[in-house]
Amino acid sequence: MREMALAMDEAVQDSLRALDVEELRRKYWEQGEFLALEHLFPPAVVDELVAEVHQVRPYVNRNYIPGHKKGGSVSYYILTEQAPATIAFYRSPALLTLLNHLTGETLLRCPDDDPHACALYWYTEPGDHIGYHYDTSYYKGARYTLLIGLIDRSTSRLECRLHTKDSQRESQHLSLATPPGSFVFFNGDLLYHAVTPLGKGEERVVLTLQFVTNPEMTPVKRWFSNLKDAVGYFGLPALFRRAPRMSTPR
């Protein structure tokens, strides 16, 4: 496990070596705490994560909230048990160093009782999508989302509206594909975003990683946040920190 963590961190470090971090930091702030890079992580990193996507496929929890979202998810609890490379990626010190440089904050990973800390989103059936929303922080500090594209054989797009909370700036609209190895990072309270419906015969899987400036949350907000995640993403077992039973592999 420790060897895997070291090897993953080294691979992440290699991927980031050539980056002009100062330029990316300038762009992140210019775009209202938002940065998207189409090809950041090479196959050396992505292939390991994609292999685990296929391993956890039987654990996908499908969810449907009329008028808002339809899709599948795999929670942090399951990934912790079944996906060591994915967890090593989430815990990579090199990755955290990059995010700290971009934000100017000392970011922390979410606590272990947050099923959303590190999770997979699956878009596999026609019409799978999510409507416009912010990744609101229920923590005492700010919450940041990092999306890593893993599988994208789809016409779905991540629709982003920048500067919606900045009265001094015109709102800006971006429509992004998330191919394998792509990187999208933002302050969850600032980016209004959605995913357009999946077409027939298409598939899209994205890894989502959450970081915070303060991992404390009041018990009431923790309960509300986990309830929201149970209904909208991971199923009721996640409320009780249990992995759901495996469904029949598809």
Ligand SMILES: [Fe+2]
């Ligand atoms: Fe989101």
